[in-house]
Amino acid sequence: MNTSVGNRFGTPFNAPATTRPRDPAAPAWDHVAFEAQLREQGKSYHIHHPFNVMLNTGRATPEQIRGWVANRFYYQIAIPVKDAAVLSNCPDRAVRREWIQRILDHDGFEIGGVKDEGGIEAWIRLGIAVGLTREEITDLRHVIPAVRFAVDAYVNFARHAPWQEAVCSSLTELFAPEIHKQRLATWPEHYGWIESEGLQYFRNRVSQARRDVEQGLAVTLGHFQTRDQQERALEILRFKLDILWAMNDAMAQRYGADA
Numbered sequence: 732m733n734t735s736v737g738n739r740f741g742t743p744f745n746a747p748a749t750t751r752p753r754d755p756a757a758p759a760w761d762h763v764a765f766e767a768q769l770r771e772q773g774k775s776y777h778i779h780h781p782f783n784v785m786l787n788t789g790r791a792t793p794e795q796i797r798g799w800v801a802n803r804f805y806y807q808i809a810i811p812v813k814d815a816a817v818l819s820n821c822p823d824r825a826v827r828r829e830w831i832q833r834i835l836d837h838d839g840f841e842i843g844g845v846k847d848e849g850g851i852e853a854w855i856r857l858g859i860a861v862g863l864t865r866e867e868i869t870d871l872r873h874v875i876p877a878v879r880f881a882v883d884a885y886v887n888f889a890r891h892a893p894w895q896e897a898v899c900s901s902l903t904e905l906f907a908p909e910i911h912k913q914r915l916a917t918w919p920e921h922y923g924w925i926e927s928e929g930l931q932y933f934r935n936r937v938s939q940a941r942r943d944v945e946q947g948l949a950v951t952l953g954h955f956q957t958r959d960q961q962e963r964a965l966e967i968l969r970f971k972l973d974i975l976w977a978m979n980d981a982m983a984q985r986y987g988a989d990a
């Protein structure tokens with residue numbers, strides 16, 4: 732795999748993909764060690780960002796919570812577009828059969844009398860529960876430019892990178908059940924003014940993210956085989972972690988963070 736030309740966003744400019752030296756003779760990690768390396772990146776997850784820490788320890792004002800929900804909505808609507816990009820680049824029918832579930836999870840569906848409103852609608856309900864109107868969420872008026880750029884970088888990466896790399900970039904979900912559980916554990920205690928029903932999105936995601944991770948990990952462990960490729964996978968995961976971190980930086984700058 733040639734990672735010396737092209738940056739980590741999959742666009743063709745001649746910057747090195749990484750500044751970290753790589754040892755070409757280093758042996759590949761076995762799956763257990765490689766997965767451990769991927770999980771190790773969780774130390775940079777946005778669960779540790781001061782803005783998130785503020786939100787999940789009860790120190791956020793209603794305005795800060797509303798700002799977060801309104802901005803994260805842009806991520807929520809980008810996810811199924813990103814997943815459609817993965818599908819469009821993937822020639823493997825077996826993978827597509829599973830991956831398509833992610834689009835249904837977020838967009839919802841009505842098939843043969845079975846109906847699911849989907850994650851985007853659940854997120855709007857969260858927004859309404861925290862005091863936003865449906866219109867001000869969906870017209871994106873609160874979305875900060877830097878949040879938009881960060882999220883767009885994720886979608887663009889999925890459009891232009893090999894589909895296995897896009898799959899790898901979804902692996903921040905390894906760490907997502909913990910952050911959803913954290914919200915479910917702390918928000919009712921600290922923010923009693925938010926109706927419990929508004930938190931349904933987080934309840935749904937705990938199991939959905941676990942299932943996503945199983946699939947994403949299987950593809951990643953199978954595809955990135957040499958040590959060089961495995962290092963590339965770590966780089967992709969760090970790129971995605973940076974996207975989430977940058978979103979939080981932008982929100983902290985706009986709404987303030989007390990930590």
Ligand SMILES: O=C(O)c1cc(C(=O)O)c2c(n1)C(=O)C(=O)c1cc(C(=O)O)[nH]c1-2
Nearest residue numbers: 810900901902903904905906907910911936
């Ligand atoms: O609330 C969060 O902190 C958080 C983080 C992430 C993530 O780690 O990318 C996702 C989600 N939530 C989420 O709800 C979700 O559906 C989701 C899909 C993906 C992805 O990359 O395909 N990440 C995430």
